[in-house]
Amino acid sequence: MLITPVDLATSAGEGVVADLLDRFQAADTSCQQVVEEILQAVREKKDKAVVDYGRRYDAPELTVSGLQVDFLELQEAYDKVTPEFQETLSVAIDRIESFHEREMEDSWLQTREDGTIVGRLVRPVDSAGLYVPGGQSGSTPLVSSVLMNGIPAAIAGVNRRVMVTPPAADGSINPYLLVAAQEVGIVEVYKAGSAWAIAALAYGTETIPGVDVIVGPGNQYVTEAKRQVSGMVRIDMIAGPSEVLIVADDSADPAAAAADMLAQAEHDPLALAILITTEKTFCSEVLAELDRQLPALSRREIAEKALRDRGVMLVVDSLEEAIDIANSIAIEHLELMIADPWAQVPHVRHAGAIFLGHHTPEAAGDYLAGPNHVLPTMGTARFASALGVETFLKKSSIISYSQAALKTDGDHIRRLAELEGLTAHGASVTARLNDGK
Ligand SMILES: NC(=O)c1ccc[n+]([C@@H]2O[C@H](COP(=O)([O-])OP(=O)(O)OC[C@H]3O[C@@H](n4cnc5c(N)ncnc54)[C@H](O)[C@@H]3O)[C@@H](O)[C@H]2O)c1
Numbered sequence: 001m002l003i004t005p006v007d008l009a010t011s012a013g014e015g016v017v018a019d020l021l022d023r024f025q026a027a028d029t030s031c032q033q034v035v036e037e038i039l040q041a042v043r044e045k046k047d048k049a050v051v052d053y054g055r056r057y058d059a060p061e062l063t064v065s066g067l068q069v070d071f072l073e074l075q076e077a078y079d080k081v082t083p084e085f086q087e088t089l090s091v092a093i094d095r096i097e098s099f100h101e102r103e104m105e106d107s108w109l110q111t112r113e114d115g116t117i118v119g120r121l122v123r124p125v126d127s128a129g130l131y132v133p134g135g136q137s138g139s140t141p142l143v144s145s146v147l148m149n150g151i152p153a154a155i156a157g158v159n160r161r162v163m164v165t166p167p168a169a170d171g172s173i174n175p176y177l178l179v180a181a182q183e184v185g186i187v188e189v190y191k192a193g194s195a196w197a198i199a200a201l202a203y204g205t206e207t208i209p210g211v212d213v214i215v216g217p218g219n220q221y222v223t224e225a226k227r228q229v230s231g232m233v234r235i236d237m238i239a240g241p242s243e244v245l246i247v248a249d250d251s252a253d254p255a256a257a258a259a260d261m262l263a264q265a266e267h268d269p270l271a272l273a274i275l276i277t278t279e280k281t282f283c284s285e286v287l288a289e290l291d292r293q294l295p296a297l298s299r300r301e302i303a304e305k306a307l308r309d310r311g312v313m314l315v316v317d318s319l320e321e322a323i324d325i326a327n328s329i330a331i332e333h334l335e336l337m338i339a340d341p342w343a344q345v346p347h348v349r350h351a352g353a354i355f356l357g358h359h360t361p362e363a364a365g366d367y368l369a370g371p372n373h374v375l376p377t378m379g380t381a382r383f384a385s386a387l388g389v390e391t392f393l394k395k396s397s398i399i400s401y402s403q404a405a406l407k408t409d410g411d412h413i414r415r416l417a418e419l420e421g422l423t424a425h426g427a428s429v430t431a432r433l434n435d436g437k
């Protein structure tokens, strides 16, 4: 059996949820050291290290002079994509743009009666590095991730938007990726993937510029590298191997549940697919559907490995229990395949994105619905949100006093300064008021 269902009401169910949390939310330390070594090599040897790793893992003929995608490759990409793709691309761009435009924040000022003005000045970062997953050797690039990274960065007003992605074995970048990039205004693209691409964006090399913010999803090496450079640059979040948790009641369709589990499992052998249902028989129906649907998948081995290693089916007594467990897991994608999904929304506390009802495949959110598909994984939805315009913005506080306002606040400021033993602070008020205090 691909996955062994566990009925939480039985003795076999004891401790299962705690085990799940241990396994799926614990930081993955397996590649920590490898990534540390990659970061150090790029910090010291810059382009040379990026090219060495790129040659070893992705494109054997990669050169320093070929690291940046040139004008010709960008131009020629348009001749290689279909008109249908361009049509779909423009629908997707429209949807994603209109969703993200609502996220833009304005600067604001508050003027008090005494003449003090305070406020917040919202500014984009100067530069952002956008990681677009390429699969092993650029074989399965995520074209949609170009849009999810690039559109919010453009709306935020980031001046320099730099894309990195692993090249194919022949050293090229998939033309669909390059057209998508150009359609959202990105023309600076580098052939670098995995942890060495993140290192290059964090430290800068002779060819690849260091940036202020690094965003985008990726495998465990990309995710670990982002974690390690975080603080030196801003990162969006831990957007690692994909996850789905489906809550299903007796109204759910087993074929749809199986299809959505496979849709995430096919991303990565480390992907996570969890089903929680109130119906014991539903698990066997879904298992039968998984067996039926698996053979047709182009990435069958990946999906099968993910389900065998990390697939979970739980039977619970009530929807309330299902949502409680979902909250404790804080999954990337939560699907509510239940008769009245809206009734459960108020009880959902932690999830990267919530998909409601029987006609909302998670894939709609991946590509076209509009919200961002770059989402927190590994339980980080407890405190992190989807990638958005906000990720590329920072805020400066504004403070302006009138003389009258400083008179009103002066004694309070000096009192607090005295309390902290910071007499120069107090004196900076007195110097302006000349009130002899
Ligand atoms: N959380 C999210 O928002 C989200 C969104 C989309 C995709 N994803 C996830 O992103 C990931 C994309 O992975 P991918 O493989 O398609 O592309 P990727 O670009 O993340 O990984 C491929 C790169 O990793 C390198 N690599 C392979 N083996 C390595 C090793 N042993 N050491 C160092 N580097 C190695 C490859 O050479 C290549 O450069 C998947 O896990 C997918 O589930 C997550």
Ligand SMILES: N[C@H](CO)Cc1c[nH]c[nH+]1
Pocket: 142, 144, 145, 241, 242, 243, 264, 332, 366, 373, 374, 375
């Ligand atoms: N499901 C992924 C987020 O975990 C996003 C994606 C891109 N392409 C297809 N799916």
Ligand SMILES: [Zn+2]
Pocket: 242, 263, 264, 267, 363, 366
């Ligand atoms: Zn997906």
